[in-house]
Amino acid sequence: MARNPSTDPPADLLGPVQGEVSWFCCGTAWGPCSSTGKGACGTCNSGSLQHAWPNASDACWAITRPDSCGVSLSRRTCGFRHRTTSLCGGASVVTAIADCGPQTDLFCGERSCCGSTCANNRLIDLTPAAYSRIASLSTGLRPCEIATG
Amino acid sequence: MRSRRDLLKSAVLGGGAGVVAATALGSLGPEAAFAASGPELEPGAPDPDFAEGRIRSIKDNTLLVLGSNAVFHRIRVVDGTSLWKLGPVPFDQAKPGDGLYARGVRMPDGELAAESVWLNIVNIKGHITNIKDQTLHLDHHGKEVLCHVIAGKSVAIRSDAPPSADLSMLKVSQHVQILGAWRPDTNEVDIATVFSPH
Numbered sequence: 001m002a003r004n005p006s007t008d009p010p011a012d013l014l015g016p017v018q019g020e021v022s023w024f025c026c027g028t029a030w031g032p033c034s035s036t037g038k039g040a041c042g043t044c045n046s047g048s049l050q051h052a053w054p055n056a057s058d059a060c061w062a063i064t065r066p067d068s069c070g071v072s073l074s075r076r077t078c079g080f081r082h083r084t085t086s087l088c089g090g091a092s093v094v095t096a097i098a099d100c101g102p103q104t105d106l107f108c109g110e111r112s113c114c115g116s117t118c119a120n121n122r123l124i125d126l127t128p129a130a131y132s133r134i135a136s137l138s139t140g141l142r143p144c145e146i147a148t149g
Numbered sequence: 150m151r152s153r154r155d156l157l158k159s160a161v162l163g164g165g166a167g168v169v170a171a172t173a174l175g176s177l178g179p180e181a182a183f184a185a186s187g188p189e190l191e192p193g194a195p196d197p198d199f200a201e202g203r204i205r206s207i208k209d210n211t212l213l214v215l216g217s218n219a220v221f222h223r224i225r226v227v228d229g230t231s232l233w234k235l236g237p238v239p240f241d242q243a244k245p246g247d248g249l250y251a252r253g254v255r256m257p258d259g260e261l262a263a264e265s266v267w268l269n270i271v272n273i274k275g276h277i278t279n280i281k282d283q284t285l286h287l288d289h290h291g292k293e294v295l296c297h298v299i300a301g302k303s304v305a306i307r308s309d310a311p312p313s314a315d316l317s318m319l320k321v322s323q324h325v326q327i328l329g330a331w332r333p334d335t336n337e338v339d340i341a342t343v344f345s346p347h
Contacts, residue, residue, distance in 0.1 A: 024272065
């Protein structure tokens with residue numbers, strides 16, 4: 001898939017951005033999650049209201065590379081708060097950065113929809129506790145809007 | 150209008166059989182139910198209305214769950230509770246040893262009255278390293294997870310295309326997200342949905 005150059009300035013400095021939200025596990029856990037660890041910030045737990053952000057550090061950005069999908073995001077570090085609003089039902093949750101992710105570049109151009117409402121590219125991952133406040137965990141992936149919390 | 154949470158809480162506090170009439174809660178679609186979620190909490194903090202862990206035992210309609218952080222949870226399942234295990238399931242599909250995430254309303258006695266219980270649910274990302282018969286071999290953080298295609302259950306979603314039971318387009322080396330149900334105490338997962346960007 002063709003990749004677009006990054007936008008400038010970071011889209012999230014101009015206002016809310018739309019993208020995809022998924023969920024991930026961290027901290028003490030069962031099953032395939034049991035070896036996940038506490039995340040890049042050392043504080044991540046599945047039961048806490050937290051999220052992963054693709055530009056949490058230079059090292060993080062080098063892995064996630066949302067710019068390769070044409071999305072430029074601001075540097076936001078551990079503890080920074082974002083509000084994620086589901087574009088499906090309108091529910092929202094405010095969470096704090098606890099990890100680096102998602103790996104946006106590996107899903108470049110992916111698109112999720114609720115009816116005719118769609119959003120492109122993975123921009124944020126929520127913990128199960130946070131995601132389940134705005135959607136069922138069984139949905140796995142949703143279009144969303146992200147703003148500063 | 151009373152929220153789903155209010156109905157759940159009052160029904161459990163009301164005692165008796167400890168159940169909520171399905172018709173009282175069933176009128177809300179899933180997204181509407183989540184849109185009616187509770188008050189805002191401190192970002193970064195543990196969510197008191199959420200629990201995770203593994204079922205140690207089941208007594209009547211209560212799951213006794215040991216959290217991975219060694220905190221013990223009592224999770225009450227009522228008529229309005231939705232349970233998921235590779236899809237919607239009845240309460241009798243919950244078994245000791247199952248992992249779970251649960252969301253509901255924390256009662257004054259510490260019990261969680263469950264709105265939703267997801268049994269063994271996992272949502273993992275990784276590269277497909279092999280495809281053999283009806284099994285995808287997934288490299289997830291350097292560990293192999295065997296992901297089984299379940300006839301009549303497993304679907305693939307390629308970007309914004311509708312879900313398809315045809316998983317033949319998946320290729321070795323492709324990066325995917327797999328939502329599924331873990332087989333307890335194994336490195337195996339039954340696939341509900343495979344998400345791929347293309």
